[in-house]
Amino acid sequence: MTALPAGSLFPKTDVAGVSGGTLTLGAPRGGHDWQLVVVYRGLHCPICKTYLSKLQELEPEFNALGVDIVAVSGDPQEKAQAMVAEKELTLALGYDLSMAQMTALGLYISQPRSAQETDRAFPEPGLFVINAEGAIQIVDVSNAPFARPDLQSIANGIKFIRANDYPIRGTHIG
Numbered sequence: 001m002t003a004l005p006a007g008s009l010f011p012k013t014d015v016a017g018v019s020g021g022t023l024t025l026g027a028p029r030g031g032h033d034w035q036l037v038v039v040y041r042g043l044h045c046p047i048c049k050t051y052l053s054k055l056q057e058l059e060p061e062f063n064a065l066g067v068d069i070v071a072v073s074g075d076p077q078e079k080a081q082a083m084v085a086e087k088e089l090t091l092a093l094g095y096d097l098s099m100a101q102m103t104a105l106g107l108y109i110s111q112p113r114s115a116q117e118t119d120r121a122f123p124e125p126g127l128f129v130i131n132a133e134g135a136i137q138i139v140d141v142s143n144a145p146f147a148r149p150d151l152q153s154i155a156n157g158i159k160f161i162r163a164n165d166y167p168i169r170g171t172h173i174g
Helices: 046-064 077-087 099-104 151-164
Strands: 013-017 022-025 034-039 067-072 092-095 126-130 136-141
Touching (some): 013 099, 034 046
Parallel strands (some): 067 092
Antiparallel strands (some): 013 092, 034 126, 126 136
16 A cells, blocks of 8 residues: 555546446546545445545535535445445545546555455545645545544645645655
8 A cells, every 4th residue: 555645646537427427536526626535435434424424514614615525435336325325425426436536645554354344445534635736735634443533624634725725735855
């Protein structure tokens, strides 16, 4: 696994959308100039369900900041649709993130612990804030479901960054 460095261009990645069509990670939609990409583990993850519900609750706040939101997993279509139905999600939700795409995004990948968990390898959580230039403004990649950034803090940070022309941090190469 090679993490995507802060400040690097986010690799535009096409995935199927639960609502139909294709979603492009790294290409904001709806007149927004930034994008928040949240990678979640899948339908089997109760922490993901809570996180996606909070993300949906905060979507209007992110949109008001000019930030489009896309959530994506490696789940097949039927599991992604089940997530939408169970949590009553209206977020743009992508599915079938491939192993090659997970690797290209620098995500940790896990094998299921049992067939009851899920039936395929899946990505661990990742969060990418992509600015208007297509660069990674904020990145958080975890190897476990328990470590994720607080979404309200991310929204507050984006507001501060945009209001103060705050630079991308963590780019020093020493």
